[in-house]
Amino acid sequence: MPEIEELSPATGPVSIRPPADEIDDDEDEDLDETLMERLWGLTEMFPDTVRTAAEVSAQCSVSLAKKFYSFSRAALWVGTTSFMILVLPVVFETERLQLEQQQLQQQRQILLGPNTGMSGGMPGMMPPAPGKM
Numbered sequence: 001m002p003e004i005e006e007l008s009p010a011t012g013p014v015s016i017r018p019p020a021d022e023i024d025d026d027e028d029e030d031l032d033e034t035l036m037e038r039l040w041g042l043t044e045m046f047p048d049t050v051r052t053a054a055e056v057s058a059q060c061s062v063s064l065a066k067k068f069y070s071f072s073r074a075a076l077w078v079g080t081t082s083f084m085i086l087v088l089p090v091v092f093e094t095e096r097l098q099l100e101q102q103q104l105q106q107q108r109q110i111l112l113g114p115n116t117g118m119s120g121g122m123p124g125m126m127p128p129a130p131g132k133m
Contacts, residue, residue, distance in 0.1 A: 033041075043051055 046054075
């Protein structure tokens, strides 16, 4: 089996390793650890201060998200109920007044003729005679 020698410029051969195509892939198959164990092992490479800072940061983020969600629910409730109490009655009243005005205009048009509804003449006045203009 041929071997590759790594050379150092000053001292000569440093180490001998097998070629890349002959390296066993069985090393990964022999490990019997779960993903959680691997992740927990990765945390050991960071100092305790970094780990605690990350933990505190994550807890603060979750707490802030919960508080924001609670506030947005309360604000949405206050906004919608205020709109229903303060604005909707005004909208309904203006719609009712417009409907009454439209009905009066239709009555006037039926009683006085088709031209009076469009002319917008003064209420209570007779329309001009058809022959005199």
